[in-house]
Amino acid sequence: MSNAPAIVAAQEPVRRTPIALLDLIRTHRRVTFAFALVAVLFLIALVSPVISPHDPLAVRPDDSYLPPLTPGHVLGTDELGRDLLSRVLWGARVSLPVAFVAVAVGLFAGGLIGLVSGYAGGVADLLLMRFVDALLAFPGLILAIAVVAALGPGLRNAMIAIGIVAVPVYARLVRAVVLQLKQMEFIVATRALGATPLRLVLRHLIPNLLNPIIVQVSLSAGFAILAEATLSFLGLGAQLPTPDWGQMINAGASFLTNDPWLAIVPGAAISITVYSFNLLGDSLRDALDPRLRS
Amino acid sequence: MTAYVLRRLLLMLPVAFLVTVGVFMLIHLSPGDPALIILGEDRSPQAIAQIHQELGLDKPLYVQYGIWLGHIVHGDWGRSITTHQPVAVAITERLPATIELGLTALLWSLLVAIPLGTIAAVRRGSVADSVATSITVAGVSIPNFFIGIVLIFVLSVTLRLFPFGGYVPFLTDPLESLRHVALPAIALGTAGAAINMRFTRSSMIEVLNHDYIRTARAKGASWRRVVFVHALKNALIPVVTIVGLQIGGIIEGAVVTETVFTWPGVGRLAVESIFNRDYTVVQGIVLLAAFSYMVANLLVDLAYAWLDPRISYA
Numbered sequence: 001m002s003n004a005p006a007i008v009a010a011q012e013p014v015r016r017t018p019i020a021l022l023d024l025i026r027t028h029r030r031v032t033f034a035f036a037l038v039a040v041l042f043l044i045a046l047v048s049p050v051i052s053p054h055d056p057l058a059v060r061p062d063d064s065y066l067p068p069l070t071p072g073h074v075l076g077t078d079e080l081g082r083d084l085l086s087r088v089l090w091g092a093r094v095s096l097p098v099a100f101v102a103v104a105v106g107l108f109a110g111g112l113i114g115l116v117s118g119y120a121g122g123v124a125d126l127l128l129m130r131f132v133d134a135l136l137a138f139p140g141l142i143l144a145i146a147v148v149a150a151l152g153p154g155l156r157n158a159m160i161a162i163g164i165v166a167v168p169v170y171a172r173l174v175r176a177v178v179l180q181l182k183q184m185e186f187i188v189a190t191r192a193l194g195a196t197p198l199r200l201v202l203r204h205l206i207p208n209l210l211n212p213i214i215v216q217v218s219l220s221a222g223f224a225i226l227a228e229a230t231l232s233f234l235g236l237g238a239q240l241p242t243p244d245w246g247q248m249i250n251a252g253a254s255f256l257t258n259d260p261w262l263a264i265v266p267g268a269a270i271s272i273t274v275y276s277f278n279l280l281g282d283s284l285r286d287a288l289d290p291r292l293r294s
Numbered sequence: 295m296t297a298y299v300l301r302r303l304l305l306m307l308p309v310a311f312l313v314t315v316g317v318f319m320l321i322h323l324s325p326g327d328p329a330l331i332i333l334g335e336d337r338s339p340q341a342i343a344q345i346h347q348e349l350g351l352d353k354p355l356y357v358q359y360g361i362w363l364g365h366i367v368h369g370d371w372g373r374s375i376t377t378h379q380p381v382a383v384a385i386t387e388r389l390p391a392t393i394e395l396g397l398t399a400l401l402w403s404l405l406v407a408i409p410l411g412t413i414a415a416v417r418r419g420s421v422a423d424s425v426a427t428s429i430t431v432a433g434v435s436i437p438n439f440f441i442g443i444v445l446i447f448v449l450s451v452t453l454r455l456f457p458f459g460g461y462v463p464f465l466t467d468p469l470e471s472l473r474h475v476a477l478p479a480i481a482l483g484t485a486g487a488a489i490n491m492r493f494t495r496s497s498m499i500e501v502l503n504h505d506y507i508r509t510a511r512a513k514g515a516s517w518r519r520v521v522f523v524h525a526l527k528n529a530l531i532p533v534v535t536i537v538g539l540q541i542g543g544i545i546e547g548a549v550v551t552e553t554v555f556t557w558p559g560v561g562r563l564a565v566e567s568i569f570n571r572d573y574t575v576v577q578g579i580v581l582l583a584a585f586s587y588m589v590a591n592l593l594v595d596l597a598y599a600w601l602d603p604r605i606s607y608a
Contacts, residue, residue, distance in 0.1 A: 133308075152324075222435065267443065279431055
């Protein structure tokens with residue numbers, strides 16, 4: 001979160017739009033590369049029903065344990081004869097939406113807490129921040145596991161759990177930026193001109209929050225995919241027969257001696273996806289941070 | 295400094311209160327009667343009535359919380375539903391294995407991070423720096439359970455260099471203990487290594503730009519001496535604080551790694567307890583994890599304030 005003030009300081013105190021980020025994608029090679037990776041992942045998730053060579057759920061016992069590069073099954077098949085490539089491609093349709101719903105939960109709840117806390121200050125700030133501190137007192141994965149343990153295993157509860165873990169991150173980020181913006185002359189002037197709090201928030205605070213939030217969203221998405229895979233690996237997230245990467249690794253781990261690909265292929269899929277989001281967040285942060293730009 | 299310590303302790307109180315409320319509510323968030331959840335299979339009306347009476351389930355929620363907190367403070371963390379063992383005993387029995395794994399993982403992460411982070415900072419912008427930076431992002435992107443599985447496949451199943459699973463206490467047989475802990479520690483410590491490397495690099499870059507480094511160079515000190523004697527000591531201050539937090543988060547990391555390597559620690563106990571719906575044990579572990587994290591946070595803040603007095607007056 002320490003990058004937030006630097007990012008704000010780097011901005012002109014005027015309305016910001018994501019268009020500036022499009023410029024970054026065009027002008028920074030690292031951002032371009034990371035953005036292209038993420039775009040390809042989304043494309044895969046979108047078109048996986050069309051490009052998957054087989055039904056990811058179709059069980060064919062006669063075709064079980066086929067090794068990679070078998071004609072018709074590029075990445076081989078699993079213990080039930082299901083095509084591994086199709087399952088990995090469909091896995092993107094599970095992981096990416098789960099990550100984004102979780103991030104949206106965190107962003108909405110955390111952003112609202114941060115906005116109210118930073119803007120209102122006083123008792124509201126004190127109370128809300130203690131609540132946020134309490135959430136931060138739990139290690140992320142432990143909190144997610146505790147919530148899933150309480151609500152029961154499943155994808156929906158995993159999304160809620162990961163979203164709750166993200167709440168304090170956004171609350172602190174938004175509060176830090178709002179506190180800094182509140183001191184800026186253009187906000188003081190707008191308030192002096194009689195702008196209502198709602199107008200101030202919607203027209204001036206939120207647009208200036210966009211850049212740090214976009215950086216954080218891509219970093220949180222990486223964490224959310226990792227957390228979802230971890231919960232599913234432990235059997236607390238996606239349930240059978242959903243083609244989920246974490247769960248596929250869990251199942252594949254039992255056949256490690258003879259068929260290591262069953263675990264390695266989905267593991268590589270998770271790693272590449274999380275790497276892409278982390279790289280995007282990292283490169284955006286570097287591109288927006290004046291200290292690192294020099 | 296004393297005022298800062300007191301203020302920091304006072305700020306911790308409401309957070310600790312909210313954490314206990316959160317852990318207490320864990321069992322109440324679950325659908326159904328908590329007594330039925332706690333009892334599991336043994337659901338005789340007498341047993342249900344006894345639990346209702348013990349926990350005061352017929353009383354208002356805040357009274358129930360008071361009763362529960364009273365038990366916790368007095369060291370009574372309840373009994374496991376499956377083994378009927380006191381929760382505090384179950385956790386204490388498993389804690390040494392988790393601590394041994396966590397500390398070895400931390401040691402591994404520092405052995406990798408400090409030299410690589412220093413090289414990346416000294417040769418900033420070089421190929422070595424780019425490679426180190428890419429490794430950093432990769433290190434935090436690969437799930438530790440996947441690293442564990444790959445390590446098992448390569449070093450244990452294929453090359454047979456390390457045993458798979460099993461725990462030998464360090465004091466029983468140090469060498470055998472290290473052979474058993476090596477793979478889980480590498481799996482667990484890799485993400486930490488990536489984070490620590492990143493901190494070492496950025497901190498080192500900042501320190502190397504300070505005037506005193508230029509002065510040391512101007513006085514004729516060799517580059518090697520400047521880096522390792524003058525710069526590294528100061529550059530490691532932020533790394534020490536991160537390491538403090540990583541010690542506090544040992545239980546979190548252990549949850550998955552212990553499951554992969556069938557390591558008999560608190561993390562594996564947590565996962566087993568979730569599947570057994572052993573909520574009292576889950577509650578105990580979550581409470582322990584949160585409090586060790588909070589204490590680590592506090593110690594890190596205090597250490598930082600001690601190392602950099604400006605923080606106390608902020």
